[in-house]
Amino acid sequence: MLNNKQIAGKFDLLAKLMELHDDNPFKIKTYANAYLSLRKLEGNLAEMSKAELASIKGVGSTVADKIKELVETGEMKALEKFREMTPEGIQQMLSIKGLGPKKVKQIWKEMEIETIGELLYACNENRLVAYSGFGPKIQADIIEKLEYFQASQGKFLYAHVHKQAEKCLELIQTKQTSTKIEICGDVRRMMPEVKGIELLSDAALVDIFPEIESMEYIDDQWYYMAIPIFIYVTESARFDQELFRLNCSESFYAAFSNEELSAGDDQMIFKNKGLPFIPAEFREHTDALSKNESYIQNLIEVEDIQGIVHNHSTYSDGLHTLKEMADYVRDSGFKYFVISDHSKSAGYASGLNEETVLMQWNEIENLNNQFAYGFKIYKGIESDILADGSLDYSDDILAGFDIVIASVHSVLNMDEEKATRRLITAIENPYTRILGHPTGRLLLARRGYPVDYKKVIDACAANNVVIELNANPQRLDLDWTWIPYALEKHVKVAINPDAHSKESIHYIKYGVAAARKGGLTKELCLNTMNKEAFDQWLSRK
Numbered sequence: 001m002l003n004n005k006q007i008a009g010k011f012d013l014l015a016k017l018m019e020l021h022d023d024n025p026f027k028i029k030t031y032a033n034a035y036l037s038l039r040k041l042e043g044n045l046a047e048m049s050k051a052e053l054a055s056i057k058g059v060g061s062t063v064a065d066k067i068k069e070l071v072e073t074g075e076m077k078a079l080e081k082f083r084e085m086t087p088e089g090i091q092q093m094l095s096i097k098g099l100g101p102k103k104v105k106q107i108w109k110e111m112e113i114e115t116i117g118e119l120l121y122a123c124n125e126n127r128l129v130a131y132s133g134f135g136p137k138i139q140a141d142i143i144e145k146l147e148y149f150q151a152s153q154g155k156f157l158y159a160h161v162h163k164q165a166e167k168c169l170e171l172i173q174t175k176q177t178s179t180k181i182e183i184c185g186d187v188r189r190m191m192p193e194v195k196g197i198e199l200l201s202d203a204a205l206v207d208i209f210p211e212i213e214s215m216e217y218i219d220d221q222w223y224y225m226a227i228p229i230f231i232y233v234t235e236s237a238r239f240d241q242e243l244f245r246l247n248c249s250e251s252f253y254a255a256f257s258n259e260e261l262s263a264g265d266d267q268m269i270f271k272n273k274g275l276p277f278i279p280a281e282f283r284e285h286t287d288a289l290s291k292n293e294s295y296i297q298n299l300i301e302v303e304d305i306q307g308i309v310h311n312h313s314t315y316s317d318g319l320h321t322l323k324e325m326a327d328y329v330r331d332s333g334f335k336y337f338v339i340s341d342h343s344k345s346a347g348y349a350s351g352l353n354e355e356t357v358l359m360q361w362n363e364i365e366n367l368n369n370q371f372a373y374g375f376k377i378y379k380g381i382e383s384d385i386l387a388d389g390s391l392d393y394s395d396d397i398l399a400g401f402d403i404v405i406a407s408v409h410s411v412l413n414m415d416e417e418k419a420t421r422r423l424i425t426a427i428e429n430p431y432t433r434i435l436g437h438p439t440g441r442l443l444l445a446r447r448g449y450p451v452d453y454k455k456v457i458d459a460c461a462a463n464n465v466v467i468e469l470n471a472n473p474q475r476l477d478l479d480w481t482w483i484p485y486a487l488e489k490h491v492k493v494a495i496n497p498d499a500h501s502k503e504s505i506h507y508i509k510y511g512v513a514a515a516r517k518g519g520l521t522k523e524l525c526l527n528t529m530n531k532e533a534f535d536q537w538l539s540r541k
């Protein structure tokens with residue numbers, strides 16, 4: 001069944017395709033608006049009646065009919081009509097962030113290019129600059145986007161695969177009870193991006209796949225819920241060793257001798273080497289081999305998280321009110337909550353002007369007085385880092401927040417030197433306590449701006465600023481590979497969900513998974529602090 005985001009996505013594509021084909025601008029606007037209001041809607045669109053659909057703001061009866069059609073038939077005729085008129089490569093270009101219908105139309109109609117490969121070739125031949133609106137800078141930018149698009153093909157977010165992997169394993173096991181099967185590879189190592197579901201088995205499996213619902217066979221490849229399944233078959237005697245190999249990075253695996261590897265299962269392999277057990281997600285860098293048992297046992301776990309930092313409410317672009325968010329966090333067992341709506345320059349996200357900030361502070365104070373049982377809401381803000389590195393409120397307002405998270409949201413097109421300087425200026429601002437999503441990357445969609453990680457982390461160390469590991473599974477930014485350097489410099493890491501709805505606070509688990517890969521311990525995470533320690537940290541700067 002289609003979820004709201006998928007349904008909304010169809011209207012986005014429809015609007016873009018219609019624009020590409022110079023269709024009626026009023027209709028285009030209707031569908032573009034439908035996309036905007038549907039993508040964040042609560043409730044399940046697929047289960048609503050036509051009347052319910054039509055009553056949604058931004059959805060009239062035309063759009064409601066189309067949703068019904070889509071849910072009932074799996075197709076939208078209007079969309080199919082435009083798709084048929086548009087080459088596949090052109091549709092792919094529309095899905096690339098930053099390539100709008102106007103540019104794609106020029107590429108198609110003026111340059112007569114119809115595939116990503118052709119376009120990349122044309123860019124590399126410097127052909128685009130001959131066309132109006134395509135300077136050398138835009139061309140270079142398009143090259144980067146296309147290369148990223150090509151590299152991301154055949155990759156999925158861990159968050160979108162891990163549950164399916166377990167479900168798939170369970171279904172296979174019920175059909176083939178005597179076979180030894182384990183999830184392995186990318187999913188087992190909790191890589192932020194995975195190539196699909198990888199399974200190790202001691203017997204052939206595909207014979208039973210046709211009996212399993214949701215299994216599909218397309219072009220020599222089996223899929224479970226549209227995710228490719230890679231099956232590695234090994235003889236029973238080598239199963240443990242093979243599983244160990246698949247669950248380690250190459251360099252980590254290379255540190256083991258054949259004799260050590262033949263010891264038995266992974267518990268035995270580590271024991272035989274005289275090492276504490278290292279979980280699969282931490283079998284990345286060989287440095288992990290030098291960690292003692294207490295270090296490994298102190299690797300961060302979801303249960304260690306005491307407070308939820310970096311959240312949005314309806315004051316800016318969140319789905320739930322401040323109170324709904326706070327209640328949910330409290331009822332989920334956490335001890336404190338930092339609200340950090342967008343700041344005033346974030347017009348795209350209804351950022352808060354000074355007056356609204358004061359209103360929010362007032363509401364927080366009232367709520368804190370009611371929650372007189374150890375739960376606290378902190379007055380935070382996600383303050384935009386402007387192009388010159390400054391924050392977008394006066395010092396008076398900044399001083400009134402308990403905590404300022406500084407993040408870049410606009411003018412993302414910067415070279416490394418400029419981006420690094422911009423971040424460092426923000427880090428040096430005396431009010432900044434956390435640097436939010438340091439590179440602005442969106443996995444599988446947008447590479448972050450380039451930064452000199454060492455300089456940024458060094459600046460955090462010098463200014464007592466915490467660096468965020470944004471736990472949204474599409475961000476996971478700071479990249480986990482930089483955690484060891486942050487730890488070396490004693491820079492604490494905050495694992496923050498950047499929640500725009502109540503349920504998204506559980507993104508924390510993806511942040512924790514990435515943090516474990518980088519060897520983050522409880523002690524070096526900011527929000528494992530209890531409320532008293534957190535208060536103390538806030539008061540020190």
Ligand SMILES: [Zn+2]
Pocket residue numbers: 382407409436437
């Ligand atoms: Zn942000």
Ligand SMILES: [Zn+2]
Pocket residue numbers: 310312382498
């Ligand atoms: Zn945010």
